Structure formats: structure tokens, C-alpha cells
């Protein structure tokens with residue numbers, strides 16, 4: 203089975219090759235992201251393997267289907283970039299890696315919190331410049347302060363455990379409470395969480411109902427000088443609204459690993475170019491904003507797990523077996539794209 207891999211980074215290629223060694227998967231690696239101008243790279247492939255910023259809207263799915271692509275493997279947990287109902291209509295199964303390392307993302311969340319609170323990003327540069335003044339580096343103890351966690355799934359629960367170790371009070375918000383988290387903190391309504399937390403950290407998925415969950419109104423609920431952390435998905439936050447709240451001085455600090463319009467920026471070196479995104483450029487000017495470029499997942503452990511699960515997902519589909527990591531309705535029915543031959547006449551064998 204030929205599988206076009208989009209947005210390939212050298213670091214993950216090694217692991218994908220290693221885990222696919224004894225499988226029937228033949229990778230065709232591309233560093234390009236999947237978008238209308240690059241979709242033709244999937245021609246002659248029966249599967250594609252994509253990452254967080256690859257676009258899978260209806261028109262791209264139609265083109266992939268016309269090229270003979272019969273399954274899509276996501277190398278990530280979130281699937282907000284895929285028009286799932288259209289993939290269902292085309293009968294294309296979509297599989298993902300639901301949990302490669304919640305610890306990687308939770309630990310990065312705390313790296314951001316500790317850095318922005320204790321101004322490590324400023325201190326690093328100052329010390330290298332032989333400036334040992336402390337002015338402007340004042341932080342606060344995390345111990346005894348309240349952390350609000352929005353979304354207490356795999357990553358949010360890890361964040362709760364780490365926060366518990368720091369001696370923080372923990373408020374939680376999730377439509378489906380977790381027993382483990384109930385022992386660490388208290389579930390409250392979102393408004394109560396926002397108005398009582400010194401630090402708010404977002405760990406819910408992006409959907410129509412969570413898009414711009416953090417907006418002008420919700421930011422106004424937060425206490426003055428609170429810290430907002432987002433390592434989940436950029437569009438959970440209305441960035442222009444956050445900029446206004448930072449300008450007014452109400453929001454104490456912002457630390458993000460994800461950004462609404464990150465697809466044109468992240469995972470590539472733009473250091474020789476003029477940034478065209480004025481909203482992002484404005485964010486970079488604030489001394490109390492810390493940004494990393496979607497690297498929270500980026501640990502050796504997570505990369506190995508992503509490659510291992512991706513190969514297992516594709517191998518199940520290839521064998522015509524249901525895949526436990528499928529998302530969407532089409533994925534619930536094994537579409538017989540493996541050795542048993544096609545179930546639908548339009549489907550080719552992988």
C-alpha cells in the first residue's frame with residue numbers, strides 16, 4: 203500500500219520507517235503540507251498520512267478520492283481539520299492517534315506557565331547580556347494559587363496531577379467529569395472557573411461549540427492579572443480579543459503553543475521573511491506573551507508512539523479489520539480495503 207505522507211519532518215520519518223519495516227506500507231514522504239496546490243502528490247497512493255495543519259476540506263477529499271485514496275491516517279489526536287461528514291459520505295475511513303503522550307503536552311503546559319510567571323524568557327537573555335538586575339522579573343508562588351483546567355480528558359488530567367504536586371487549588375470544567383480529577387479538584391461551571399482562577403489552562407478539543415470559547419466576555423470574567431495558557435487548539439481563543447485585553451492590562455500574561463492561523467506559520471523556518479500576519483506580529487510585541495510553535499507534543503516518546511500507532515492503524519485497515527482509533531461513521535464499518543478485496547466497486551485494493 204502506497205501512502206503519501208504530508209508535512210513530514212526528518213525527525214518523524216526515521217520512526218515511521220522503523221515501525222513500518224515489517225508491514226506492507228510503502229511511505230512516499232513529502233515535506234509539503236496538504237492543500238489545494240499539493241493534493242496531486244497523493245496521485246497513485248491508496249492512503250495518505252497527515253498532521254495537524256494539513257487541510258482536508260470537502261473539495262480536497264473529493265480530489266483524494268478521485269486519485270484512489272481510500273483511507274486517511276492522522277498523526278495526531280485532534281481531527282478538527284477534517285470534514286468528517288464528507289469523508290463518511292465518500293466512505294473514506296479516518297484513523298488517528300488518540301493519545302501518544304498526554305504527559306508531553308501537560309509537561310509543556312507547565313513549562314510555559316513556569317516560564318511566563320517567572321519571566322525565564324527575559325532572564326535568559328538578560329544573563330547572557332551580563333544584566334543581573336531583577337527588576338521586571340517578579341513572579342508569584344504557584345503553591346496555593348488556583349488553576350482552572352478547561353477539559354479534563356487525557357491531557358487535562360495530567361495537568362491536574364502536576365498542579366496537585368505544586369500545591370495548587372484546582373478548578374475543573376468538563377461536560378464529562380473524570381473520577382480521578384474529582385479527587386484532585388472541584389468541577390464548576392465555566393464562568394465560575396474563569397472568575398476564580400489565577401491561571402486558566404485550555405485542554406478541550408476544538409469544535410463548533412468551543413470555537414472562541416475565550417472571547418471578550420469570558421476574558422472580562424477573569425480576575426485582573428490572571429494568566430491564560432493554551433496548548434490545545436488556537437481557535438479556542440479569539441486572538442484579537444486577547445490582544446485588546448492585554449493592551450488594557452487586564453490580562454496578566456498569555457502563553458500559547460497554538461495559534462488560530464498557525465497553518466501558514468508553524469513547522470517551518472520563516473526567519474528570512476517579513477511576517478504577513480499582523481495579529482501574530484502584534485502578539486510578538488508584548489513582553490508578557492510567550493509563544494512556542496506547536497511543540498508541546500514534541501518528545502522522543504511521543505514521536506515513537508505516533509509512528510507505532512499510525513502503522514498499526516493503517517495495518518488494520520489494510521487487513522480489512524475495524525480500527526479502534528477510527529473517527530467518523532465511515533470508519534466504523536471496515537471498508538474492505540485490504541486483502542479481502544474491495545467491498546464497494548469504486549474502492550481499489552490497498
Ligand code: NAD
Nearest residue numbers: 280353354355356357375376378405406407433434498499
Ligand atoms: P481528550 O479527548 O482526552 O480530552 C478532551 C476533554 O475535553 C474531554 O474530557 C471532553 O469531555 C472535554 N470537553 C469537550 N468539550 C468541552 C467543553 N466545551 N468544555 C470543557 N471540556 C470539554 O483529549 P486530549 O488528549 O486531552 O487532548 C486535548 C486537546 O489537546 C486535543 O483536542 C488537541 O486539540 C490538543 N493537543 C495539542 C497538542 C500540542 O502539541 N499542542 C498535542 C496533542 C493534543
